[in-house]
Structure formats: C-alpha cells, structure tokens
Amino acid sequence: MAVPQGTRAPVIFVLEPFGGSIRRNNPNLPFIFWDDAAVTRGDGVFETLLIRDGKAANLRRHAERFRSSARLLDMPEPDAEYWARATAEAAEAWVTERGEGVDAKCVWTYTRGRASTGFPSAWLVLSDIPQKTLDQRANGVKVMTTPRGFSVDTTLPGVDEVTRGGTGPGEERRVAPWLTVGAKTLNYAANMAALRWAHAHGTDDVIYVDPRDVHPDKGPRVLEGATSTVVLAKSKKRLRTPVPGGEVLPGTTQAALFEHAEAAGWRCKARDIYLRDLKTAESVWLVSSVRVAARVLSLDGKTLEVGGDPEEVRALIEGALGS
Amino acid sequence: MAVPQGTRAPVIFVLEPFGGSIRRNNPNLPFIFWDDAAVTRGDGVFETLLIRDGKAANLRRHAERFRSSARLLDMPEPDAEYWARATAEAAEAWVTERGEGVDAKCVWTYTRGRASTGFPSAWLVLSDIPQKTLDQRANGVKVMTTPRGFSVDTTLPGVDEVTRGGTGPGEERRVAPWLTVGAKTLNYAANMAALRWAHAHGTDDVIYVDPRDVHPDKGPRVLEGATSTVVLAKSKKRLRTPVPGGEVLPGTTQAALFEHAEAAGWRCKARDIYLRDLKTAESVWLVSSVRVAARVLSLDGKTLEVGGDPEEVRALIEGALGS
Structure with a gap:
C-alpha cells in the first residue's frame, strides 16, 4: 500500500x-477522462x-527536455514560456498557502490527450516532497545493482543520436518506432x-547495469538509477557520469551540476563507467531534480568507502540548482 | 489528430x-485522478x-492473462468472477441501448491506483469498434516490418518462463525488476x-522482427504485430505462430484459434519463424481480440501471394471466438 x-x-x-x-483544479475532483492516452x-x-524559494530550479533544462520528449513522441511542441508562466503562478499559490521555505515537487504532464477529441491534455501538480525523499537526501541510500x-538497440540508425537528446528544433524529425526511447x-x-x-530486498534504490557489456576487471557497465543519474566524485576535483544515450537518459540535474562544477574548477566528464569504478570513487551520488542528491551508502550490501569531502560535492549540487 | x-x-x-x-459512470464526466499510477x-x-452477441468472446483466456499481468506487476490479483459479472452487466446495457448484433470493444483497466489512497483503480469501457478496424478486418492490411x-534480455534468470506466462497462482511470485515484461x-x-x-509510410500496421537473430537464408526472426499475434497458414492444414516469450506476448486469440483449429483437424505449432516464412506461407494473419483477424496483403511494399483458402482460415478464427 x-x-x-x-x-x-x-x-x-x-x-x-x-x-x-490556466485554471486551478480542486484536487478532490478528478479531471482525467477514461480515453486519455496517458491512461x-x-x-x-x-x-x-x-x-x-518559490521558484522552479533548473527550469531551462527541464523545459528543453520536455520539448524534446514531445518531439520524440510526435506530439505538438509545448510552449516553454507558457509552461514557465503556469509554473510560476502555481509556485506563487504554493508560497501563499504554505509559506516561504517549503520545497515542493512539481510535475508537468503533457499527454496525447483524449481519443474522442484529439487534443493533448496538459496539467501540472505541486505537492509536498515525501518525507522518505527528504530522508534519503539527508542520509543517503542503500543501493542494489x-x-x-531489456536493452535498447543502439545499432539501429539514428537511435544513438536521438537518445542523447540529438533532436534540435531545426533538425528533421525522425519518425521511427523506436523513438520513444x-x-x-x-x-x-x-x-x-x-x-x-x-x-x-532491504535497499532503497537500484542502479541498472548492462550484463552484456562486462569489463574483464571492472565488471558490468553502469547505466543509471531507476529515477536518477549516477555521478561519481573522484580525487583531484573530478566528477564523472555514464555517457548518456541508449538506456541512459540525459540528466537535467547532472547537466546543471557539471556546468556549475566546471565553473568552480572541477573537471567533469561523461565516460563509460563500470561497477568497480563505483567502489573506487571518493563518493557516489544519485542525482535527480527533487531528491537532488542522495549519496550511495552501500552497493549490493557492501558499504562504500568515502574519500574526499562529500559535503563539498553536495554543496556543489545544491548550488547548481540556482543556475 | x-x-x-x-x-x-x-x-x-x-x-x-x-x-x-459496480457503478455506471457518465462518459461526459471524468473519473480518474491526477495521482493515479496509470496516469x-x-x-x-x-x-x-x-x-x-451480448457476450465477451474468449473470456477465460483474457481473465487468465489479466490475472497473470497483475501478478507480474505485484498488484492484488483481480477477481475473475467479479470482472466477468461486471462485463456481463455492461454487455447487457450495450445490447439494450444499441440493439442486438452490434459488436463492441471492451477494455478492462486495472491500475495500481492513487498514490494518496493506495487502493487500485478498476473500470471497464464498452465502445464502438472503430470503422478502420472493421475495414481492416474485412479487407486486410498492408504491413511493414x-x-x-529494444530487446528483452531473455538470458536473465526467470525471464524466459515469465514471459511465456509461466506464473500460475500456485507458483512463487518472482519479484524482480524485469517482470513487467x-x-x-x-x-x-x-x-x-x-x-x-x-x-x-502508407501502411496499416507493423510486424516486429529481431535484427539480432537473422537466419542466413530466411532473414530476421519474426516477433509479433504492434497489437496482434502473427499467424501463418501453411499447406496441409497447418498453422504456425512465433514462439511466445521474451518480446512475444502470448496471444489470447491465437490460443483460442489453435485450440479450435486442432479440434477441426489442423496441426498448430509455435515455432521460430523468419521473414521469408511469411512470404512462402499460404496466408499470413494478424490476430487480436477486436479486429479478430486481418490478412496481411503486403509486406514492405511487396504483395504476398495467397494460397489455399483464406476464407477457411478466417472462418476458423471467427469460430474460435465462441469457444
């Protein structure tokens, strides 16, 4: 339950x-129809x-991925300006009703809409961040790999580019069945x-690995968390993340972090990462927009050693959300 | 649109x-909440x-797969008897309002439900069969492969059995992340x-093929249609379908067809089928519950030769729905 x-x-x-x-909806009244494609x-x-603080963090990157996702599904492109305005209005209502300083989780949903009308459906919801999420942010997570x-067939033409976000507005739309990937x-x-x-299994989260891509010494290749991007902090102010594309969704929070960290003198790179790399990193993080950053405490039951200063990394990630 | x-x-x-x-819902009123897991x-x-004719065709097999799907998702098992009764009541209302002899499409939906309540959501909808579906049933479909x-990793333990429907009520539930497959x-x-x-691309439907399993003479292995099972009729009263499991969902209509056809003296088998097998068959069909059977007229732009008596095959499929 x-x-x-x-x-x-x-x-x-x-x-x-x-x-x-933009119309406010009473949360006690349902508003989604049986024939909505989302359902x-x-x-x-x-x-x-x-x-x-009454503002959407990392708004530009979310809006970009939102538009890109819609394009990949061959849906009319959402107007980023309009969504930003609606989000600001909702955030204002949130602050008015809940006071300053209460973080909220905001979900934008945009569906192909009702079969009987053909119009897309669109709404956004601001809600409390679950206590469990706040706990994991503060205390870290136990993870199993x-x-x-299933695996995405990146040998197919176009898949590799598309899954790395390679569909700018000016590019030809690649209408192909695999493009929801x-x-x-x-x-x-x-x-x-x-x-x-x-x-x-007594853990909090998973990290997906690719059993078909196993390094002889370092084990299977690391993909991503269930709802987050994997980031490693290494010595000498280095950050690493698995190369996006294929089964690795480009992360908006990771992108913001890397930009912010580069400006702060860190060297940040997307690389192929294997299981052992997680064990030899100074710290391992699952980054995502609402939980922000949860440090990985253990992997498959084994405690991860911590090196460097994890709080410096956390501060970087928190700092990135203002950018 | x-x-x-x-x-x-x-x-x-x-x-x-x-x-x-069971409560009837006015179709002009939405009843699904923003936090339903389906949405x-x-x-x-x-x-x-x-x-x-006022009755659900192939009810037992649908109920079995429905229960099996719910088990795979770790949801409370739906009561087949209760769903059958609700379906009968809805079918009665349909016949009363639309008259005898109007086929309907019935969709059962059962979701993990609202995050805020933890109770599953459940409903069923009877609606007109789209004219396009009726046309395809009557006239056949052009198909591209x-x-x-993406591909399901059937080398993982348990996946192969599970995807062949191998989770009887008495069996241990296999709680594992890949089990939505x-x-x-x-x-x-x-x-x-x-x-x-x-x-x-000017066609009506797709047949998925596996580009990683290519027969040297016969081309890639055939999986299934987008929303249907592939069935081949061959000489000497033989029917063939791709082996279910992995990326091939076991088909309820195909199962009913095979049982009915066996009783009528046909020999029916699930086999590995490759692209050329479609071209050398007497007739190729996409079978599914509502469209029932659409003959494949052409494959990737090339007309398929017809042998035997397709109408005999069609009659078999239609006949199977009473069983």
Missing part, C-alpha cells in the same frame, strides 16, 4: 494544450522539477517495479 | 478494487475483449509510435 504523500492538498493547474488560460497507453511525457531486463514518457512501470524489488 | 471513435457514447462501469458494487507511470494492466528498437501493461507508447510510423 502506498502511503499518503504529505498531509496537505496539492496545487493543481490545468493548462490549455496550445497555450491560453490507456502511457502515451505522454512528463518532467519533475524542484520548487525552491540489477540488469534492466530517449523521451521521458509516462511508461515508467518497469522503473517502479525495480524500486519495489529494491525495497523488498 | 485522432478521429472520434464512433458517434455514440461508450458504456463505462467503475469497479471496486476488491470486488463489490503518472502507466502502472497498470489491461485487456481488450470483443463483445459479440521493423526492429522494435510479459505483462500486458499500460506502457504502450512505443507500440502506438510504431503504428504512427507505419501510417506515415
């Missing part, structure tokens, strides 16, 4: 599919943002199953 | 998650059934993308 996520009501705004008015097919895209159970779609049931599996 | 599917209103019944009363994660299962873009979940965005891609 899921636990109620916070005791206060969320702030919900329903958007027009192509811009226009019948998981056919839509989403972004999860952190609202801090697991194969994902690389989009942040509502098809997240497998990730949720992986998290349930982790919890059933 | 999607086209309205029929001009008449659907019949919607909302079910209790653990059995109980936020595509986290739920479904079945699509044909209602013919395509790789799926083999379940008929709401994560169907990729299949919808494949169909859009087929339409954009």
